[in-house]
Amino acid sequence: MSTSAQQAIKGGASVYKPDGETLRQFLLNRTALLLCIQGPEGSGKSTASAMKLWMSAIRQAPQKDGIRRTRMLVVRNTFNDLKLTTVQTWKRLFPPETYGQFLETAPFCHKIRAGDVECDVWFVALDDEGALHKVLSLEFTSIWVNEARELPRRVIGGLWRRRGRFPAVMDGGPSYPIMILDTNAPADDHWIPIMRGDVPIPSKLSDDEKRELVKPEGWEFWNQPGGLVEITDDAGNHVRFEPNPVAENTAWLPGGKNFYLEAARGQTIHDVRIALCNKLGRSRTGKPVFPMFRPDLHIAKQPLQPVEGHPILVGVDFGLTPAAVFGQHVMGRWLILHELVAEDDAGMGAVTFAPLLKAELASRFPGFKFSLFGDPAGDQRAQSDERSPFMIFRACGLPIQPAPTNDTTVRKEAVEAELNRLVNGYPAFLISPTCPRYAASMEWGYRYRKMKLAGADRYTDQPVKDEHSHVNDAGQYLLIGGGAGRALLTGSAEPKKPTNTRTAYRPFAKPTGKPRRW
Known part of the structure; x- marks a missing residue:
């Protein structure tokens, strides 16, 4: 100078x-x-x-x-x-x-x-x-x-x-x-x-x-180093936050290194991780559709394995960016095991997606019976093709059926009910960590858009349609198709006559490996 x-x-x-x-x-x-x-x-x-x-x-x-x-x-x-x-x-x-x-x-x-x-x-x-x-x-x-x-x-x-x-x-x-x-x-x-x-x-x-x-x-x-470091137990669960000994600028902060502990009071773990620990976090613009979803409760610590004797349930959302979510309903619990999300830059139709999904079933769930449930709109023919997505799937050997409803309120309330339930002390809804897209959509990606209006915060009535909505819709079709929210649809919590899974399509004649029990 x-x-x-x-x-x-x-x-x-x-x-x-x-x-x-x-x-x-x-x-x-x-x-x-x-x-x-x-x-x-x-x-x-x-x-x-x-x-x-x-x-x-x-x-x-x-x-x-x-x-x-x-x-x-x-x-x-x-x-x-x-x-x-x-x-x-x-x-x-x-x-x-x-x-x-x-x-x-x-x-x-x-x-x-x-x-x-x-x-x-x-x-x-x-x-x-x-x-x-x-x-x-x-x-x-x-x-x-x-x-x-x-x-x-x-x-x-x-x-x-x-x-x-x-x-x-x-x-x-x-x-x-x-x-x-x-x-x-x-x-x-x-x-x-x-x-x-x-x-x-x-x-x-x-x-x-x-x-x-x-x-x-x-x-x-x-x-820069975070102001706090997170302490977890052997299973990866949050225990507490502690001052980071190498945090910067503490000489100029009131309270020195304790500044960050004071700042963390009353904050959510998610917000502390981003704002004070300097950790990357998922975008949280808008209002989440499922605010009761808790990653620490609803995401498994280890990959989930399919349970023998229970069919694989698959929810499918169509469109140019189709998605499928795979899971099981075991002893009153919904276990989300796998996801398949289209990533084709130019878009991907049912003609391309159906054989991919069929191959995914064959490689990941050999020997399992399965049922597929899709967006009811998938039974409608597209202007560019005389065949509907359902017709294309069935021609590929995938006996898909429409989900019982496409009513967004019913679908949403059905998922909410499972998120709020425990079965013998365990969450009734659990996602495998091998499903990052679906987990991200549940945590915040599937959201209502904030409206640009003066005064109190207001949000759109329908969730934002983007890469998060497709995989989340697929998960909703899985649950609704598998029986979640039955009371909302029929007025009775009693299940209807179960589907005879013996007639369900099986992709191979013999199992290629014995699945592990969960």
């Missing part, structure tokens, strides 16, 4: 000293063009990001008149978050009375004039399309995206193209143009952990979408 700038800010904010090795490495790096830092709440990542932006300003080479001119952009997903959080962090570090005038009307701008540093810092919320289009037409030296998990990859790409554009080449060009991203732990299907290499690129994406998720040269990622 120049001597004149040092003199100009004397008496301003206290000297910043990062508390933590990850923060230090993030700040000391001079080779990365995009720097992304992830950490728990209170880890100092926003402060470090603001200081990194300031470093871009003071490293700018002076122009002919001796002034280091730069233009910065700071963005946040919503105006309220920008005004109440991001701007306040910035003004605490760079008080206007020391660094120069701060324009308090949107778009906010801090006109820093400190010695030989002349830096305009613009603050923009991207919650309206007009603001985004405006930003993407401007030129900046460096950009800071605060809470980057809230912005899609393509918006980041658009912002990236606006850095390194000021000052103009005729005025010397930018000396240290960078893009800074800070974020709390995102969902496990977010582009940040995928690009960082924590999560594989989903095969269902198009080639262009996959290319967007490959880490470009010069993009670097830092991940």
Whole structure:
């Protein structure tokens, strides 16, 4: 930093000293063009990001008149978050009375004039399309995206193209143009952990979408230690949270390392894992259809095996992204054993999916009788094909039958009833950990969309239709077809005459292996 700038800010904010090795490495790096830092709440990542932006300003080479001119952009997903959080962090570090005038009307701008540093810092919320289009037409030296998990990859790409554009080449060009991203732990299907290499690129994406998720040269990622560590028993069950001895920024937090224990009080385990332990978590936007689903109760600790003497029940949802869920009803309990979800980028019809499902039954459940239940709409012929999905399945040797109802309320209440039941102290509904898609849909993926209305939170009447809904609908058809919710349909909890499973189709003449008992 120049001597004149040092003199100009004397008496301003206290000297910043990062508390933590990850923060230090993030700040000391001079080779990365995009720097992304992830950490728990209170880890100092926003402060470090603001200081990194300031470093871009003071490293700018002076122009002919001796002034280091730069233009910065700071963005946040919503105006309220920008005004109440991001701007306040910035003004605490760079008080206007020391660094120069701060324009308090949107778009906010801090006109820093400190010695030989002349830096305009613009603050923009991207919650309206007009603001985004405006930003993407401007030129900046460096950009800071605060809470980057809230912005899609393509918006980041658009912002990236606006850095390194000021000052103009005729005025010397930018000396240290960078893009800074800070974020709390995102969902496990977010582009940040995928690009960082924590999560594989989903095969269902198009080639262009996959290319967007490959880490470009010069993009670097830092991940801070969590503020807490989770202690579990030998079976993997949660026991407690403890302060992480290597947590960062605790020197600047009230209570030091105990700050995080206090912050965890009254919070759900899921929220603590994401916000305070810095662990990836499933997206929780909207309102879950099954809020009573508890992963610690309803997901088995070990893979479930099929139980001899009980048929395999299969629920099937059709469409361009069909899905099937396999399970059994054993002594009053629903055991979800396996899932099959289409991942064809161009879509997959019943003609392709039926033989895949048949092969799956043959390889995973040899010797078992089975029953298939599908979306009742599958009995209707498509405009592009004279055969219905049910006709295609039956022609493939799969005697599928329509589920008793397609009423979403009945299906939902039938699943809820099983989630709320225990059988001899054990959950009446249990998913094998080998069914990650179905488990994700039950936990939060199958949800109602939040409506953009003023006042109290309101949600759509029907669940969102996406990759989570298909596999969840298949699970509902399994339960309804297998007898769950019978009282809702008939007014009687007594089962109807059972299906004669002796006549059920068997994919092979002889069993290829004796299934283990569960």
